[in-house]
Amino acid sequence: MSLNERNNLTLWLAVAANALLLYGCVRWEAVRLSDAEGVLREWRALFSIGFGGLMATVLNQLLGVDLKGKLVYWRRRHALPGHRAFSEHAQADARVDLAKLRRKYRGDFPEDPVAQNAEWYCLYKGMRDDVVVKDANRVFLLLRDYASLSALFIPLLGTLGFLLVPSAGVAAGFLAWLVVQYLLAKTAAANAGVRLVRDVLALKAATGR
Numbered sequence: 001m002s003l004n005e006r007n008n009l010t011l012w013l014a015v016a017a018n019a020l021l022l023y024g025c026v027r028w029e030a031v032r033l034s035d036a037e038g039v040l041r042e043w044r045a046l047f048s049i050g051f052g053g054l055m056a057t058v059l060n061q062l063l064g065v066d067l068k069g070k071l072v073y074w075r076r077r078h079a080l081p082g083h084r085a086f087s088e089h090a091q092a093d094a095r096v097d098l099a100k101l102r103r104k105y106r107g108d109f110p111e112d113p114v115a116q117n118a119e120w121y122c123l124y125k126g127m128r129d130d131v132v133v134k135d136a137n138r139v140f141l142l143l144r145d146y147a148s149l150s151a152l153f154i155p156l157l158g159t160l161g162f163l164l165v166p167s168a169g170v171a172a173g174f175l176a177w178l179v180v181q182y183l184l185a186k187t188a189a190a191n192a193g194v195r196l197v198r199d200v201l202a203l204k205a206a207t208g209r
Helices: 003-026 036-062 065-073 081-092 098-104 113-127 131-164 168-207
Strands: none
Touching: 003 131, 003 168, 065 131, 065 168, 081 098, 081 113, 081 168, 098 168, 113 168, 131 168
């Protein structure tokens, strides 16, 4: 199973879990199965929830890398940690031998955020098959997409919650969960992205590859 296939399976499980949670909220005040109108209303709710989850998945695929980075790091410009690879992350990681790393750049690291990201990406391409880097990249991409999906759940599933859930309090609780889920996912994704950048820099300084 490829990296994308494994991540997509996990993301689909996240969509299904949120859809099931919303369905549970709809069922908070159970309908009588003998009530034909209630059964029809329940089927409409199931269809709406499934469609909402599907739309979130489709929109997540349409979001560009830059927008996903902004949703994770809350920066308007130069959102990715690679934009601060040398000015911040190389300095902050005790594993990075700065003296060795500086020799590659004749004592001067790139300073412009765009140049830092481009140079870091060149380093990444040279060691992307390393097991440490590959694992860090898989986790970052998964969490980044999960954070983006979670952000889309808030307006899509959150709105459906207020339309379909009989109790306004339960609908508000579901919306609160969606917000908390996004904040947790975006924090985890941000940490995973920093870890990827620092792993690449540390390996480059240690191995010189």
